[in-house]
Amino acid sequence: MWDNNTHALFGAVTAPTRWAREHRARRAVRWLADLGNRRRAWVVERTAAAGVPVERLLLPPVPEPAHLRYWGDTIDTRFADLDPESAAWPAAEYDLPGAEFRRLAVERPGSGAPYARIVFALPRRYRQAARGPTELALHLPELTGLRFAGPDVAGLFPQAGPDGVVLGPGAGGELRGPAASLELTDLHWESSPTGRRYAAAHPERADPRIRRARGPYWWASEPGGRAEEAARVLRAAMLGIRMVGHSSVVHRTPVAAIAAGLSGAGRRILDAGAVRGRPEQDAAFRALTAQWLHRGGPDLVREVRDHLPGDLFPGDLLPADHACPDGPRPEPVPPRPVPSTLMLLHHGAAHHDPAPAPSFLQFQLAQAAGGPDTPWQLAGHRLEHPAVLHLTLDAFHRPAVPDVTPGRR
Structure with a gap:
């Protein structure tokens, strides 16, 4: 899943009816794949490898x-x-x-x-x-x-x-x-x-x-409520993991913490979205967000906080032993005279x-x-x-x- 499709995912799983969920999910997949033929090929290849081929749901490729x-x-x-x-x-x-x-x-x-x-x-x-x-x-x-x-x-x-x-x-x-x-x-x-x-x-x-003629897509599927909060936290963590592509900061990206915190996130997002009733669904997404932050520990907490404005970070979900570390980010480990x-x-x-x-x-x-x-x-x-x-x-x-x-x- 691409980080710019996060809110579309949550909008789909929180739709009130099965028809609406299917409709939003198709629209989300199309949005994900419709930003160029390279992106479309990537979506087709990855979903087929995962055993859930989606090419039949996509618009045909167009000459670029x-x-x-x-x-x-x-x-x-x-x-x-x-x-x-x-x-x-x-x-x-x-x-x-x-x-x-x-x-x-x-x-x-x-x-x-x-x-x-x-x-x-x-x-x-x-x-x-x-x-x-x-x-x-x-x-x-x-x-x-x-x-x-x-x-x-x-x-x-x-x-x-x-x-x-x-x-x-x-x-x-x-x-x-x-x-x-x-x-x-x-x-x-x-x-x-x-x-x-x-x-x-x-x-x-x-x-x-x-491609204005081929939309609209995700903006009609904002989840709202606590699902919106969970979507922001997940997107912030995904932005953090993408930083491994930048040579100047890859050393300080807590890959293990992000992976530990978000393990099984896809299935758990679907389960929380399946809860009916707005108060009950909000409670399920709030518990899921707290679980992510708790399992990822202080490193994941800091990564999420770095990518969210202060008023959007759910600090009230943090246990006392998971306060964000203070001070500057860690410097890269210096090379040692060992085989490298x-x-x-x-x-x-x-x-x-x-x-x-x-x-x-x-x-x-x-x-x-x-x-x-x-x-x-x-x-x-x-x-x-x-x-x-x-x-x-x-x-x-x-x-x-x-x-x-x-x-x-």
């Missing part, structure tokens, strides 16, 4: 435009698969050899293959009325080759063919994989030759990302566009906390102004002992 009109009549691009054609068209309107490296993120999810995202700032070849940054982000969902030397990296040389994709960042750099996608951010793209042609062919000013596996690396280059930003290197290591049967820890560290970076794919596959000598960078 290659470019999207932003609010304010500005056109920008969306994700596009990297192929020989899409690898060639940016070179006609942007100076790829003069591209400036901005950011590189490589992550290995568990025991799977690493994936990467690299971002460059592109000088424009076309004329435009105002200045502003242009960034090209390239995503490789599976990384099969990596060679990167920083922080001074200039030039981008993408290639796509039947054997896969090769990105050449700088002199001698290489990111290789079976497929890649690109995303261009240029607020003046409509002034480019391609943008002018697209604008002339699509004079409409409606934002095609918002690199799980994530995030590197940013120094630049001044649109504002000064220093170079940095942030990484996370999986390290054994004790004996062979103890859980591993995620250790992290951030370096400001790194002197040099040499990175290959072996770093994500071969355990090594990090050098933690003070002062080294």
Whole structure:
């Protein structure tokens, strides 16, 4: 379940009749899946894997435009698969050899293959009325080759063919994989030759990302009462778990506490919604919310409180021994000189566009906390102004002992 569908779920389970519950549930599933074909495919795949296929309930997929009109009549691009054609068209309107490296993120999810995202700032070849940054982000969902030397990296040389994709960042750099996608951010793209042609062919000013003709959906299904309170707490916890996707805060996301607190939440939400009578149903949802906070402990309490305004947090449900911890969030566990596996690396280059930003290197290591049967820890560290970076794919596959000598960078 996506966090933006939480209230739709509670609205469905608290509907007063079976027909209303079915109607709201269908509408909620459609809302969840109708934010683009990528989202629809994800919903179809996940529900089928769970044994509850819902594709027959969904609206059919629709062709998506290659470019999207932003609010304010500005056109920008969306994700596009990297192929020989899409690898060639940016070179006609942007100076790829003069591209400036901005950011590189490589992550290995568990025991799977690493994936990467690299971002460059592109000088424009076309004329435009105002200045502003242009960034090209390239995503490789599976990384099969990596060679990167920083922080001074200039030039981008993408290639796509039947054997896969090769990105050449700088002199001698290489990111290789079976497929890649690109995303261009240029607020003046409509002034480019391609943008002018697209604008002339699509004079409409409606934002095609918002499918107004295919709604309405969730806003007619607000649960109200104590179910609304439970929905807010659940959504706050889900926002917390999504923070594991941010390298700067993943170390402080209490994954175990959130998982312990919300274990079995789906079945319990259905059970509470099945209670008839508003006072009785409110009592059931209030007991469920208290159970989540009690089972998750202080770490879950703090995570929920951080994502809810003070007047919406149900502090009266907390037992005395579950008060929110005071003080700052925990800092990442520093690396220790023990065998470690690199799980994530995030590197940013120094630049001044649109504002000064220093170079940095942030990484996370999986390290054994004790004996062979103890859980591993995620250790992290951030370096400001790194002197040099040499990175290959072996770093994500071969355990090594990090050098933690003070002062080294």
